[in-house]
Amino acid sequence: MAKTFRAYDAGLVEADHEAHLDFSSTNLQLFNGRKATHSLDIVIVGCGLGGLAAAFTLGHAGHRVTVLESAPAIGEIGAGIQVTPNLSRLLVRWGLGEVLKKIAVKPEAIALRRYNSGELVGWTQWGDKMERDHGSPYYHIHRADFHRLLLSLASPFMSLQLSSTVGSVNPSVPSLTLSSGAVIPCDLIVGCDGVKSLIREVVLGEPVKATPTGDAAYRAIIPTEKMMKDSDLRELVEKQEMTGWMGPNRHIMAYCIRAKSEYNLVLLHPDDGSVESWTEEGSAAKMRADFADFEPRVQKLLAMVPSTLKWKLMDRSPLPTWIHPEGKVVLLGDACHPMLPYRAQGAAMAVEDAAVLGNLLSRVSQRDDLIPLLRGYENLRHARTAATQASSRLNQHIFHLPDGPEQEARDASMRVARDALLRKARGAPTDLNPLEGSRGSANQWADEEKNREQFSYDADKEAERWWQEVGERQCRSFREVSARM
Numbered sequence: 350m351a352k353t354f355r356a357y358d359a360g361l362v363e364a365d366h367e368a369h370l371d372f373s374s375t376n377l378q379l380f381n382g383r384k385a386t387h388s389l390d391i392v393i394v395g396c397g398l399g400g401l402a403a404a405f406t407l408g409h410a411g412h413r414v415t416v417l418e419s420a421p422a423i424g425e426i427g428a429g430i431q432v433t434p435n436l437s438r439l440l441v442r443w444g445l446g447e448v449l450k451k452i453a454v455k456p457e458a459i460a461l462r463r464y465n466s467g468e469l470v471g472w473t474q475w476g477d478k479m480e481r482d483h484g485s486p487y488y489h490i491h492r493a494d495f496h497r498l499l500l501s502l503a504s505p506f507m508s509l510q511l512s513s514t515v516g517s518v519n520p521s522v523p524s525l526t527l528s529s530g531a532v533i534p535c536d537l538i539v540g541c542d543g544v545k546s547l548i549r550e551v552v553l554g555e556p557v558k559a560t561p562t563g564d565a566a567y568r569a570i571i572p573t574e575k576m577m578k579d580s581d582l583r584e585l586v587e588k589q590e591m592t593g594w595m596g597p598n599r600h601i602m603a604y605c606i607r608a609k610s611e612y613n614l615v616l617l618h619p620d621d622g623s624v625e626s627w628t629e630e631g632s633a634a635k636m637r638a639d640f641a642d643f644e645p646r647v648q649k650l651l652a653m654v655p656s657t658l659k660w661k662l663m664d665r666s667p668l669p670t671w672i673h674p675e676g677k678v679v680l681l682g683d684a685c686h687p688m689l690p691y692r693a694q695g696a697a698m699a700v701e702d703a704a705v706l707g708n709l710l711s712r713v714s715q716r717d718d719l720i721p722l723l724r725g726y727e728n729l730r731h732a733r734t735a736a737t738q739a740s741s742r743l744n745q746h747i748f749h750l751p752d753g754p755e756q757e758a759r760d761a762s763m764r765v766a767r768d769a770l771l772r773k774a775r776g777a778p779t780d781l782n783p784l785e786g787s788r789g790s791a792n793q794w795a796d797e798e799k800n801r802e803q804f805s806y807d808a809d810k811e812a813e814r815w816w817q818e819v820g821e822r823q824c825r826s827f828r829e830v831s832a833r834m
Contacts, residue, residue, distance in 0.1 A: 399682030406707020408506020429613030464596030631659025
């Protein structure tokens, strides 16, 4: 495969040399080996994480896939991604288990701290416990490495057209007209074109209003070799925890990526006029000023950051539908449920979408199956993604409380769960059941019930369950109605 990653000066970075497959993804068996007996021509708009995952699953399901990408080359920005168990179980199923062990980092815990003192307020054990509790590991990975892995999986199953900007869509044919004037007809259009989706406007018939959250985010990466030379910072690398600092109207999340060779920083703060873009340059000096009252270790970290990316965080409510009324255009990922970063579920939700869509469309036996299967996809995914969006919004409120009674109550709630979980991790006796101590905790990562709902989810099992319980019957009924028309 040709190397098409662009340089960092264009806002994009190279993938790690270890982020490659040592097997052919065509040899994998997805969906119990099932493939559609009626192949569709599917066009995916957008070559991000969701688009590539969809290309892989839909191609594996037996369909002919074309991916349209407006950029002239493929690449990703310099940022970390949290790969939670609901996502890693799919990646392991897709053959990526061994390469993830090489290039990703498995955090042992999350530590939530007071912004100005560094006091440990909340703590939750991860590491092997995540795999025991939810059946798959929790990883941190560089976004460019993740993108390259998905590109490697999808490449045998797709025709990729770069510099292909969609100008308009005919949802009835359906077909897409590019800015070049070329017209591409197909059987199904999948909109994976992100938060500013054109395909979403086609589905809904109107633009979707975005609401400012009031926040913006800086992103930066520090080589850990610099941190290891400082006795105050060395522990942040060696201890292998994700660290969060919570302050008034701001918070920081930080963790190691790339086999602990890099330290990823995400800094949320009140927006001061930024734009909604992953590649917008920010001011490192302004970033340092915005977090000048955070503890000394943070000051040392930020002094190591020569440049930063900054983007405005906009919120969008759940959509009324993800499917065009004519049933030939559907949405996936950020195009239909953009996630705020406070719960680290954006990539997970997009890849889950792709897994469910590919699984269901592996059952297409005739053209009439498409509409009931797309409805099944929406029914399976809409409520889950809407709940995850709400959970992300809640963390924004929790993390950014101003100093005072509400903040003190938050910290007290987190400490109860922290103490119970620390005693359990150490094997010490405790009068408090960790489950009881964690239920409803302000630290959502300590809440075992919420963790089960979020992290134990298996997209393929949900798709199989839907088919067995209602899907097969609905497809059969739809075929019978269509035959009589």
